[in-house]
Amino acid sequence: MQERSRARLQALQILYQSDITGVLPVSILANGSYNTEDGEPSDFCRSLVAGTQDHAEEIDEAIGRTSKHWTVSRMPLVDRNILRLATYEILHCDSIPVSVSINEAVEMAKTYGGEDSSRFVNGVLGRIAEIVGQGIDEDDVDG
Numbered sequence: 001m002q003e004r005s006r007a008r009l010q011a012l013q014i015l016y017q018s019d020i021t022g023v024l025p026v027s028i029l030a031n032g033s034y035n036t037e038d039g040e041p042s043d044f045c046r047s048l049v050a051g052t053q054d055h056a057e058e059i060d061e062a063i064g065r066t067s068k069h070w071t072v073s074r075m076p077l078v079d080r081n082i083l084r085l086a087t088y089e090i091l092h093c094d095s096i097p098v099s100v101s102i103n104e105a106v107e108m109a110k111t112y113g114g115e116d117s118s119r120f121v122n123g124v125l126g127r128i129a130e131i132v133g134q135g136i137d138e139d140d141v142d143g
Contacts, residue, residue: 006038007045008085008104012112014041014049015081025049052088059087066127067120078113079120086125091132098129 014034018025028034029041029049041049052059060072063083072080086105089096102125109117 003042004044005104005107007042007048009108010034010038010041010045011048011052011085012078012081012108014045015052015084016077018053019077019081025053048085048088051092052084055088055092056084058091059084062087062091062128062131063124066131067124076114076117079109079117082108082113082117082121083124086121087128090125090129102126102129 014025014028017023017028017034021028023033026049029046034041063075063080064072067075067083075083082105086101089101090098093101102122105125106118106122109121113121
């Protein structure tokens with residue numbers, strides 16, 4: 001697995017753990033209560049976790065505005081945290097192409113989400129990308 005993909009997976013695991021336990025993601029990093037199966041979280045993973053936490057309200061608002069018939073609180077935990085992570089990248093990580101963020105999220109949804117997760121994640125993130133003026137061609141996104 002590529003280093004950035006591994007970092008995204010670790011960040012997803014930490015965000016998921018935070019969602020279940022109610023412990024802030026950066027606290028999970030600080031106290032070392034994360035899964036170490038894939039090694040220590042990289043600087044990239046740590047920046048994704050901290051950024052997603054720091055912008056949580058803005059991220060959830062963007063997801064809520066663009067997900068048809070779903071409130072953020074009703075979304076499956078895995079899908080919700082994949083969307084949070086990728087939305088943070090789309091909104092705040094200018095050095096990462098939007099299509100990369102979406103493709104990585106869709107792949108995580110295929111692996112860890114439910115039967116329809118990849119289509120749902122792709123649709124929500126595609127709308128977020130369009131809204132922020134970074135619209136991408138649907139042919140560029142696997143899903």
